[in-house]
Amino acid sequence: MFDLIVRHATLPDGRTDIDVAVRGDRIAAVEPHATLAAAAAGREIDAGGLLLSPPFVDAHFHMDATLSLGLPRFNQSGTLLEGIALWGELKPHLRQEALVERALAYCDIAVARGLLAVRSHVDTSDPRLLAVDALLEVKRRVAPYLDLQLVAFPQDGVLRYDPRRDDPSCTLSALQLLEKALDKGVDVVGGIPHFERTMADGLESVRLLCELAASRGLRVDMHCDESDDPLSRHVETLALHARRLGLQGRVTGSHLTSMHSMDNYYVSKLIPLIAEAGLSAIANPLINITLQGRHDTYPKRRGMTRVPELMAAGVPVAFGHDCVMDPWYPMGSGDMLEVASMALHVAQMTGRAAMRACYDAVTGTPARILGLEGYGLAPGCFADLVLLQARDPIEAIRLRPARLAVLRRGRVVSEQPPATAALRLDGRPARVDFLHRR
Numbered sequence: 001m002f003d004l005i006v007r008h009a010t011l012p013d014g015r016t017d018i019d020v021a022v023r024g025d026r027i028a029a030v031e032p033h034a035t036l037a038a039a040a041a042g043r044e045i046d047a048g049g050l051l052l053s054p055p056f057v058d059a060h061f062h063m064d065a066t067l068s069l070g071l072p073r074f075n076q077s078g079t080l081l082e083g084i085a086l087w088g089e090l091k092p093h094l095r096q097e098a099l100v101e102r103a104l105a106y107c108d109i110a111v112a113r114g115l116l117a118v119r120s121h122v123d124t125s126d127p128r129l130l131a132v133d134a135l136l137e138v139k140r141r142v143a144p145y146l147d148l149q150l151v152a153f154p155q156d157g158v159l160r161y162d163p164r165r166d167d168p169s170c171t172l173s174a175l176q177l178l179e180k181a182l183d184k185g186v187d188v189v190g191g192i193p194h195f196e197r198t199m200a201d202g203l204e205s206v207r208l209l210c211e212l213a214a215s216r217g218l219r220v221d222m223h224c225d226e227s228d229d230p231l232s233r234h235v236e237t238l239a240l241h242a243r244r245l246g247l248q249g250r251v252t253g254s255h256l257t258s259m260h261s262m263d264n265y266y267v268s269k270l271i272p273l274i275a276e277a278g279l280s281a282i283a284n285p286l287i288n289i290t291l292q293g294r295h296d297t298y299p300k301r302r303g304m305t306r307v308p309e310l311m312a313a314g315v316p317v318a319f320g321h322d323c324v325m326d327p328w329y330p331m332g333s334g335d336m337l338e339v340a341s342m343a344l345h346v347a348q349m350t351g352r353a354a355m356r357a358c359y360d361a362v363t364g365t366p367a368r369i370l371g372l373e374g375y376g377l378a379p380g381c382f383a384d385l386v387l388l389q390a391r392d393p394i395e396a397i398r399l400r401p402a403r404l405a406v407l408r409r410g411r412v413v414s415e416q417p418p419a420t421a422a423l424r425l426d427g428r429p430a431r432v433d434f435l436h437r438r
């Protein structure tokens with residue numbers, strides 16, 4: 001006897017007519033329907049041949065800023081730097097309760113989208129560490145339904161920011177503030193080398209932060225070279241220290257947009273260094289296509305890092321949402337399939353395997369980058385599942401369809417009716433559900 005069986009599912013790897021049985025909070029069996037046809041369960045869900053997937057994972061987000069669009073004003077230039085300045089204007093006015101409420105509201109949307117794990121950066125450039133306390137509270141409150149992993153992110157630069165600017169009585173340095181955030185329970189060490197005053201300071205910040213992570217046994221995820229500067233060299237430095245400190249597999253470079261603008265000769269040296277150091281990469285296609293190339297005339301650069309080339313070198317590449325309705329980005333919907341769709345288009349990844357890789361980049365690959373335990377669609381994994389109104393991962397990216405059911409630890413936490421339209425056309429079907437009939 002099982003607690004629940006999802007019957008007649010198609011899995012992301014292409015297997016069809018599969019039954020997935022759940023006992024307690026774990027997947028107990030994944031078998032062809034014929035094998036489990038006679039098995040009984042407390043509840044059954046008929047997938048009807050539709051796609052049953054592990055949940056979406058967002059490897060890069062800013063939950064402390066989300067849903068703050070228009071506070072205290074809008075970003076007029078649309079640039080990264082005006083966004084950072086705007087966030088600086090907003091910070092003194094932030095209140096913990098409002099920040100918690102906005103983050104919880106975003107997590108509601110995330111769950112309804114089947115997004116059940118998020119790595120969020122949290123700004124530590126604040127003597128009060130207000131956002132840190134708020135997101136630690138959010139992490140505790142959403143834990144039953146969403147894994148929230150936090151990155152200590154020195155938004156204003158770990159060397160550039162002087163906390164006495166905001167509080168003349170503060171005796172801590174920006175680095176000590178970041179360490180205090182880690183002491184409070186933040187999981188990962190972040191950084192922003194391209195925002196330090198000089199390239200030398202940026203390189204020094206990478207060294208300091210990687211050594212801090214190594215000394216505490218933590219992972220690293222740096223905003224690294226989120227710029228259009230082809231001469232930025234922080235990525236090779238991140239790879240150097242990851243290798244030197246034995247952090248292979250635990251260090252991530254986020255954005256890496258400078259790689260879009262670098263010349264091919266230098267990149268032919270850099271990508272093998274990234275692979276050798278066991279780095280993973282996170283592109284943020286919605287934001288990169290929006291913020292990068294803002295100073296260009298035509299032709300305008302796309303700005304997203306070299307996703308297919310990194311994948312071809314064996315580097316794990318995930319896609320992040322980065323922002324939803326905040327000082328940097330006025331759009332966004334919490335839908336990782338929108339993120340995958342934008343990446344697919346920007347990177348021109350329209351081959352069959354490439355499109356499936358775009359699906360992996362918002363599911364299994366970020367799960368590995370975050371180090372999520374029990375993620376996947378196999379016996380023994382947590383029963384965290386999403387039933388989509390699509391027949392396979394490629395159709396899911398194309399349609400960004402309804403999440404018919406979202407399960408967390410074996411319990412249905414969100415349901416959505418299928419999207420259909422009633423047609424009033426002579427001689428044509430009465431209804432369309434948008435699926436492609438082969």
Ligand SMILES: [Zn+2]
Pocket residue numbers: 060061062121223322
């Ligand atoms: Zn970011």
